[in-house]
Amino acid sequence: MAIRERLSGNEAMAVAMRxxxxxxxxxxxxxxSTEIPQYFSQFVANGEVDTEFVAVESEHSAMSACIGAAxxxxxxxxxxxxNGLALMWEMLYIAASSRLPxxxxxxxxxxxxxxxxxxxxxxxxxxxxxxxxxxxSENNQEAYDNFIQALRxxxxxxxxxxxxxxxxxxxxxxAVENIELLEDDKVKSFIGEYEPDHYMLNSxxxxxxxxxxxxxxYFEHKRQQAEAMKNSKKIILEVAREFEKLxxxxxxxFEEYKLNDAEIALVIINSTAGTAKTVVDKLxxxxxxxxxxxxxxxxxxxxxxxxxxxxxxKALAVMDxxxxxxxxxxPLFAEIKSTLYGTADGIKIVNYIYGLGGRDVKAxxxxxxxxxxxxxxxxxxIGETYRYIGVRQ
Amino acid sequence: MAYSLxxxxxxxxxxxxxxxxxxxxxxxxxxxAILRALDPEDHVVCGAATGCLEVSTFLxxxxxWKDSFIHSAFENAGATISGAxxxxxxxxxxxxxxxxxxxxAFGGDGGTYDxxxxxxxxxxxxxxxxxxxxxxxxxxxxxxxxxxxSTPKYADTTTSPQGTVLPGKQQYKKNLTYVMAAHGIPYVAxxxxxxxxxxxxxxxxKAIYTKGPAFMNVFAPCPRGWRxxxxxxxxxxxxxxxxxxxxxxxxxxxxxKLNYKPKKKLPVEDYLKTQGRFKxxxxxxxxxxxxxxxxxxxxxxxxxLKRCGEA
Numbered sequence: 001m002a003i004r005e006r007l008s009g010n011e012a013m014a015v016a017m018r019x020x021x022x023x024x025x026x027x028x029x030x031x032x033s034t035e036i037p038q039y040f041s042q043f044v045a046n047g048e049v050d051t052e053f054v055a056v057e058s059e060h061s062a063m064s065a066c067i068g069a070a071x072x073x074x075x076x077x078x079x080x081x082x083n084g085l086a087l088m089w090e091m092l093y094i095a096a097s098s099r100l101p102x103x104x105x106x107x108x109x110x111x112x113x114x115x116x117x118x119x120x121x122x123x124x125x126x127x128x129x130x131x132x133x134x135x136x137s138e139n140n141q142e143a144y145d146n147f148i149q150a151l152r153x154x155x156x157x158x159x160x161x162x163x164x165x166x167x168x169x170x171x172x173x174x175a176v177e178n179i180e181l182l183e184d185d186k187v188k189s190f191i192g193e194y195e196p197d198h199y200m201l202n203s204x205x206x207x208x209x210x211x212x213x214x215x216x217x218y219f220e221h222k223r224q225q226a227e228a229m230k231n232s233k234k235i236i237l238e239v240a241r242e243f244e245k246l247x248x249x250x251x252x253x254f255e256e257y258k259l260n261d262a263e264i265a266l267v268i269i270n271s272t273a274g275t276a277k278t279v280v281d282k283l284x285x286x287x288x289x290x291x292x293x294x295x296x297x298x299x300x301x302x303x304x305x306x307x308x309x310x311x312x313x314k315a316l317a318v319m320d321x322x323x324x325x326x327x328x329x330x331p332l333f334a335e336i337k338s339t340l341y342g343t344a345d346g347i348k349i350v351n352y353i354y355g356l357g358g359r360d361v362k363a364x365x366x367x368x369x370x371x372x373x374x375x376x377x378x379x380x381x382i383g384e385t386y387r388y389i390g391v392r393q
Numbered sequence: 394m395a396y397s398l399x400x401x402x403x404x405x406x407x408x409x410x411x412x413x414x415x416x417x418x419x420x421x422x423x424x425x426a427i428l429r430a431l432d433p434e435d436h437v438v439c440g441a442a443t444g445c446l447e448v449s450t451f452l453x454x455x456x457x458w459k460d461s462f463i464h465s466a467f468e469n470a471g472a473t474i475s476g477a478x479x480x481x482x483x484x485x486x487x488x489x490x491x492x493x494x495x496x497x498a499f500g501g502d503g504g505t506y507d508x509x510x511x512x513x514x515x516x517x518x519x520x521x522x523x524x525x526x527x528x529x530x531x532x533x534x535x536x537x538x539x540x541x542x543s544t545p546k547y548a549d550t551t552t553s554p555q556g557t558v559l560p561g562k563q564q565y566k567k568n569l570t571y572v573m574a575a576h577g578i579p580y581v582a583x584x585x586x587x588x589x590x591x592x593x594x595x596x597x598x599k600a601i602y603t604k605g606p607a608f609m610n611v612f613a614p615c616p617r618g619w620r621x622x623x624x625x626x627x628x629x630x631x632x633x634x635x636x637x638x639x640x641x642x643x644x645x646x647x648x649x650k651l652n653y654k655p656k657k658k659l660p661v662e663d664y665l666k667t668q669g670r671f672k673x674x675x676x677x678x679x680x681x682x683x684x685x686x687x688x689x690x691x692x693x694x695x696x697x698l699k700r701c702g703e704a
Contacts, residue, residue, distance in 0.1 A: 023483035024476060050487050052479035057515030061472035064512065067465050068476025072438065074483060076476065094465050200438050200461035201481060203492050210464035211453040 002247070003181040009140040009172035012179055013079065013105040013165070014039030016147040018049055019187035022103075023074030026054035026065035028084060031117045032169035033107035036079035059084035063091035063102075070100035071209040073199025075151070077102060081169055082109035085123045089130070095162045096131025097225055098209055101154030101194075102162040104132070105147065108270065108321075109169040110357045118358020119169040121269060125322040125331045131225060133163040133232055134299040138255075138273045140177050143167040145249055146296075148182070151191045152239045158231045160196075168271040170358070182247065190246060229300045236297055253302035255294040256309055258284060262291025264373035265310065267336055268319040269295045272354070272361050276319075279366040290370050301335055307343040310336075315348040315377040317369050321355045329353075329386045348376045352389045365390045396591045404429050407437070412457035413449035417623025419586060419613030419630070420446050420528040424499060426590050427526055427609070428460075430597035436460060437495045438481075440474040442504030443467035445535045446528065468508040471516035471525055474498040478521045495601050496523040502543035503533040506569050517576045517606040524600045524607045527569065530615035538618040542567040545638075546689070547682055548670045550618070555673040560682055565689060573608040574644045580605075582643040584652075585612035585630040592641055592652055599645070612639045620669025632664040637694040642701060651701040658694075661687045 007015065014036045017025065027037035037055075044053045052069075056062045062078045069076035080088065085106060095102050111122040124134060133153060137143040143165060150163040167173055182190070198207050213221060233253065240251035257277050259265055268276055273294040283290040293309060310316060318337070320330025329337075333351035340347055352369055355361045369389060376382055407428040414421040424446065431437055437460045441447040447464045450457040465473045474496050484490040498516075500509055505527035513525055532550050533539040540553035545566045549555040553562035570583045580603040582596040593611065600607035614621065614629045621629060633639035635655040642651045662683060665671040674683050698704040 023487075024479045026476060026479070050483055052483040052486075054475065054479050054519065056472060057511060057518070061469060061475075061512050061515050064465055064469035064472035065476030065479065068440070068463060068473040068478075069480040070476075071463050072477040072480035074480030076480070090466055091469070098465070200463065200477060201484065201490060201494060202461075203436050206436075206459065206461040208451055208456040208458060208462045211451045211456065212448040213453045217453050 010035035012140040012144040024069035024076040030084035033081040059087040063088040079105035092130035099160040106166045116357040121321040137167040171271045259291035263289040265291045303339040311344040315373040417616040423611045427597040440498040442470040442500035444501040470498040471513035475516040475521040506543040528613040580607040636664040649700040
């Protein structure tokens with residue numbers, strides 16, 4: 001029997017960590033992810049886990065310690081946000097290229113500057129090319145479910161990549177909602193033992209990790225890393241199917257909400273999808289054919305599947321909770337536009353930057369977006385594609 | 394058991410020949426000496442900061458390390474090895490591993506005194522059962538002899554060049570061994586290469602087999618950066634001890650002990666003149682700078698003697 005609980009998103013992720021009982025958790029406090037190592041250190045203090053909790057002096061050392069632990073052969077995880085993730089930057093790439101399946105709870109927060117503790121996606125979006133698999137979560141249930149699935153994905157023999165599980169800072173990390181937890185033993189049997197082929201604490205086969213890799217081999221290693229990322233799409237779906245059998249909760253590369261027969265649609269990430277679904281329901285009640293596509297897996301980017309799901313849409317808005325300062329739109333916009341190029345060229349597509357630094361995104365804002373999409377759809381005039389919503393001009 | 398150079402030297406090497414470190418470099422000599430202090434039946438996970446040692450001993454697809462080895466970046470050898478040690482501690486607790494593993498991180502002075510100081514400090518403070526070894530060659534040698542906070546005053550480096558106005562580096566060398574002693578960890582040692590390798594061997598053994606964190610600072614000359622003839626490596630180490638510019642001492646559970654007191658303390662010129670990086674100090678207009686260096690060495694030596702109860 002599943003356990004019905006009321007937990008915040010942070011507590012849900014910390015509970016997942018307790019149930020996983022990893023070898024090493026190395027973390028440093030940063031708002032809004034601080035609660036995760038707080039809860040976890042209490043589990044350690046109460047003897048509820050066998051984990052070595054390494055209370056490092058910085059996020060750079062958190063990721064470095066995770067790399068050492070994972071290379072040793074252990075399960076290693078961490079939690080962070082914003083500037084903490086930025087301080088890990090160098091090590092994110094090294095974790096991925098060393099093919100170490102570290103798991104990270106990334107509680108999305110605006111990246112300084114100016115300093116701001118509230119939610120947007122500028123932290124994890126900036127890390128999108130670091131070689132980590134990225135899973136996004138609309139609510140605490142998804143954060144919990146994604147975190148448990150992350151181990152199976154990252155540790156798969158064909159993958160061996162680190163996985164970042166993202167949720168929105170404060171909006172879901174601190175909001176207490178109903179949640180359905182798995183029993184501890186079910187989590188343990190779902191994730192299984194981590195048995196890497198090669199690891200440092202194997203006296204029969206000592207290994208070296210992190211060599212100087214010059215032009216003779218570096219390129220091939222990068223190609224292999226890219227191949228692992230390509231392979232991961234299939235594994236993510238396999239793990240999701242197995243998780244569904246266990247829990248009844250269905251996961252895919254993305255979620256389609258009333259998208260099948262939609263004429264206008266949004267592509268959106270994390271908690272604002274919840275707000276947008278309410279708006280879709282309202283518009284549908286008024287006969288407007290609105291729908292949405294919520295990204296769960298951003299890395300690897302499920303381009304083919306997204307193109308297929310969106311090909312019938314007349315006008316599409318891509319919602320970016322991060323700037324990329326390319327001066328032509330946000331990071332999700334660039335991906336979606338390139339995905340649709342040559343596959344669904346007829347779609348009118350615009351970009352909205354929204355909610356930076358924790359600016360509230362209200363149902364009214366989302367309704368405005370849909371209404372502008374309706375106009376585009378009717379008139380065929382796109383106008384400016386790089387737009388902002390909810391900002392004072 | 395009494396120290397036997399013959400017995401120690403007959404132990405199997407844990408780092409093979411054929412690595413790419415320069416002839417006359419102190420670092421691989423120091424590393425081999427330290428690894429010989431491991432009990433032969435014990436396993437070790439070694440780590441290194443980015444630097445000469447790492448790039449010269451672990452160039453894909455080759456490695457000179459017979460034990461498991463990890464390099465991740467420049468500033469984090471302390472944190473990286475602390476993570477490996479944490480995984481081992483968890484496995485011990487879970488009964489998942491029987492063998493004894495030891496954990497040793499190596500870093501040059503750039504990776505230790507400067508960019509890696511925070512990571513080192515954190516790892517030592519947290520109490521991991523590990524050893525951090527700094528092979529101190531007093532500049533960023535891997536990138537081409539740039540000054541570090543370990544570079545001695547007035548040394549000529551590529552970012553503290555001696556010129557018509559400035560006679561080399563303008564700051565004194567940081568006393569990292571004191572900084573590490575102030576961490577209050579169980580064992581801190583300063584050493585170098587001596588003729589019979591007894592000092593470094595015994596300190597490495599203590600560092601490795603003292604439970605908890607230990608730090609060793611090993612003076613390891615660099616022939617390219619210091620500009621000396623490669624056969625002079627051991628002579629320079631000896632002069633560093635005899636001029637008291639690099640005293641060898643240890644701090645065990647807070648007790649300071651001087652391990653070598655020269656019968657006759659030699660003037661600093663004897664040391665400076667062996668190296669091209671100090672050549673400009675012997676120009677007539679710079680001789681007063683040597684006097685200044687001598688005063689500084691004398692003061693620091695007196696301070697150390699007091700701490701060691703020798704004054």
